[in-house]
Amino acid sequence: MAYRATLGGTTWTFETLADLMAKASPPRSGDALAGIAAASAQHNVAAKTALAEVPLKTFLTQALVPYEVDEVTRLILDGHDAAAFAPVASLTVGEFRDWLLSELATPAALARLAPGLTPEMAAAVSKLMRNQDLILAASKCRVTTRFRNTIGLAGTMAVRLQPNHPTDDPAGITASILDGLLYGCGDAVIGINPASDSLNVLGDLTRLMDDLIRRFEIPTQSCVLTHVTTAIQLIERGAPVDLVFQSIAGTQAANASFGVTLDLLREGLDAGRSLGRGTVGDNVMYFETGQGSALSAGAHHGVDQQTLEARAYGVARAFEPLLVNSVVGFIGPEYLYDGKQIIRAGLEDHFCGKLLGAPLGVDVCYTNHAEADQDDMDSLLTLLATAGVTFVMGVPGADDVMLNYQSTSFHDALYVRELLGLKRAPEFEAWLERARIVGADGRLAPRAAGHPLLTAGAGG
Amino acid sequence: MSAPVTPDPWTALRRHTPARIALGRTGASLPTSEVLGFALAHAQARDAVHAPFEAEAAAAAMRALGLETLIVDSAAPDRAAYLRRPDLGRALSEAGRAALAAQAARAPGSCDLAIVVADGLSSTAVHAHAAPLVEALLPMVREAGWRLGPVVVARQARVALGDAVGELLEARLVILLVGERPGLSSPDSLGAYITFAPKVGRTDAERNCVSNIRAEGLGYDAAAFKLAWHAREALRLGLTGVGLKDESDLAALQTVTPPRSVPAGSRSPTG
Numbered sequence: 200m201a202y203r204a205t206l207g208g209t210t211w212t213f214e215t216l217a218d219l220m221a222k223a224s225p226p227r228s229g230d231a232l233a234g235i236a237a238a239s240a241q242h243n244v245a246a247k248t249a250l251a252e253v254p255l256k257t258f259l260t261q262a263l264v265p266y267e268v269d270e271v272t273r274l275i276l277d278g279h280d281a282a283a284f285a286p287v288a289s290l291t292v293g294e295f296r297d298w299l300l301s302e303l304a305t306p307a308a309l310a311r312l313a314p315g316l317t318p319e320m321a322a323a324v325s326k327l328m329r330n331q332d333l334i335l336a337a338s339k340c341r342v343t344t345r346f347r348n349t350i351g352l353a354g355t356m357a358v359r360l361q362p363n364h365p366t367d368d369p370a371g372i373t374a375s376i377l378d379g380l381l382y383g384c385g386d387a388v389i390g391i392n393p394a395s396d397s398l399n400v401l402g403d404l405t406r407l408m409d410d411l412i413r414r415f416e417i418p419t420q421s422c423v424l425t426h427v428t429t430a431i432q433l434i435e436r437g438a439p440v441d442l443v444f445q446s447i448a449g450t451q452a453a454n455a456s457f458g459v460t461l462d463l464l465r466e467g468l469d470a471g472r473s474l475g476r477g478t479v480g481d482n483v484m485y486f487e488t489g490q491g492s493a494l495s496a497g498a499h500h501g502v503d504q505q506t507l508e509a510r511a512y513g514v515a516r517a518f519e520p521l522l523v524n525s526v527v528g529f530i531g532p533e534y535l536y537d538g539k540q541i542i543r544a545g546l547e548d549h550f551c552g553k554l555l556g557a558p559l560g561v562d563v564c565y566t567n568h569a570e571a572d573q574d575d576m577d578s579l580l581t582l583l584a585t586a587g588v589t590f591v592m593g594v595p596g597a598d599d600v601m602l603n604y605q606s607t608s609f610h611d612a613l614y615v616r617e618l619l620g621l622k623r624a625p626e627f628e629a630w631l632e633r634a635r636i637v638g639a640d641g642r643l644a645p646r647a648a649g650h651p652l653l654t655a656g657a658g659g
Numbered sequence: 660m661s662a663p664v665t666p667d668p669w670t671a672l673r674r675h676t677p678a679r680i681a682l683g684r685t686g687a688s689l690p691t692s693e694v695l696g697f698a699l700a701h702a703q704a705r706d707a708v709h710a711p712f713e714a715e716a717a718a719a720a721m722r723a724l725g726l727e728t729l730i731v732d733s734a735a736p737d738r739a740a741y742l743r744r745p746d747l748g749r750a751l752s753e754a755g756r757a758a759l760a761a762q763a764a765r766a767p768g769s770c771d772l773a774i775v776v777a778d779g780l781s782s783t784a785v786h787a788h789a790a791p792l793v794e795a796l797l798p799m800v801r802e803a804g805w806r807l808g809p810v811v812v813a814r815q816a817r818v819a820l821g822d823a824v825g826e827l828l829e830a831r832l833v834i835l836l837v838g839e840r841p842g843l844s845s846p847d848s849l850g851a852y853i854t855f856a857p858k859v860g861r862t863d864a865e866r867n868c869v870s871n872i873r874a875e876g877l878g879y880d881a882a883a884f885k886l887a888w889h890a891r892e893a894l895r896l897g898l899t900g901v902g903l904k905d906e907s908d909l910a911a912l913q914t915v916t917p918p919r920s921v922p923a924g925s926r927s928p929t930g
Contacts, residue, residue: 228743364676371676378680532742567704567841568780596679603842613687648668
């Protein structure tokens, strides 16, 4: 059926729900590249107006990506919890925005609601929300996960320590890890993007981090961000794998371009849990996502990139991950052109993920061919921190020398802690204090050249 | 009174990595010198993306090596369109297609190896490294007896443009040199993509890549050796891509998997 809105004497028609969603999306280069974006500013507002009238339950009967051809759609619809959905089942998308911002939407009510929402519902309502709405609603969503520490508690923000090196040099990676730990970062995970795909190298990196974590009894977890099949092989070879990583997307075909299926992710989850290496929980999966990945793989089915991104969180939550993050500015200006688009997308991704119950972090980042700079990243980081982002990246000096892009730095994390009083995961914060890296107030303690971590580094 | 900057007593660790470690701090924040240093590095990377490609000079450098050249444009009319529309950067302009077709008609079936020099995302990298790399490669090409087509210098071009060029030249193999996405610490890194039986529609899984060619990365001789090794193996096996594993001397020649072609799902491709 077609959707219509009449504004100022002009009637706008949208042939399908997917078309309506795409036209209602705030402008971004990826939807223009796909040829599905609104043709004008008024066209965009007309679509928003029509979308506001659509009943939420429409999304349970009208799949944007066909059920028959897409296992992600089947996962979403087959797994829908009608009882959880009941409190908002009679609302339209516009009324749902009002509900989210009302006193009715308490943290407890939002947590109960999450399994009753589909990614498409989350995406739809986000398109009607201003940035402040996305921040306020997300700040009420709590998602707590555990492996060797507790991530996502109110008043905390974790940091992934990202010690990448262009040639995976163990001494170089160790140097960046030590720098990050001494700056109070690494509670989300110590996670390396390897340059190599050699199993021997990946096994060595896994052991390098495991040795450090055990030697200094650091309440955190490690991850080599390699393909899930590679992680399974590493586990079979006896490597000390904490978290199993995978890039995922919102359609079956896009996931196929990453070389994964839902069954394969289940195998990865089972393999990770089989090791029983978590001490306070068994959330063993780490997923990365990003708007534009489905279009990049030619697998978008005419659906806008933000809706598909929300569907990726629908995939993620089915595997009870410790961490999920959107690499929001990484994929390039053909999907998010400038700082404004990156900021908007980062807030949308965080809101949709949290609303769906995923432990969402954001790689606040940009590439050098995007129209963005450090000022834009400062803005997005500050906004996300106020929205209660689960974790952000910590890259030495914000300059990833392996992936060639700019993310957030150890200093950036200190900045938002100083500004907003955000704490680290409690187990990790206590360790930092015991190790005399931070004081009782959580601020960095005075530097000592003879710190045990540094004498370890001298040998590495 | 002295500046309230707290230095980090682990600057010795810097010798292990190009990463920006041990920067020191003032309160929670970066010292002024680091803020300015970062701004300069970002400015260099931005300028590398937007610096006009001197295609004539690049072509002249190839002719100085005794090679024929042909300059073509992609279908992207300018830099802004190039950045927003990767599909245009992968396709030839009408004029470019006509010029290549005419070239192929003049000398049909005469090209084993087509070399394409593409500006990509860093014309700075192409200006600096394309000619010295080709110079290092030429003796190996001659020794192998491969017949070269004209070196095609392509403006506003992405990696897959090599497929269109190679197909029109009826080349058995195309090597495309391209300015890689500039990083803060590597604004001038050149990549080389090798594709067997190039034709429009090849995927990145059907190519091999030698990356990080620059002074601080992979040197010209080592990169040329790797390229020649891949070319030889590609012609022997009749394929490139995931079926052709790099078994050239890994110990002596460090290579890096480029971010854009990380196939293991570590990060999404940007194609």
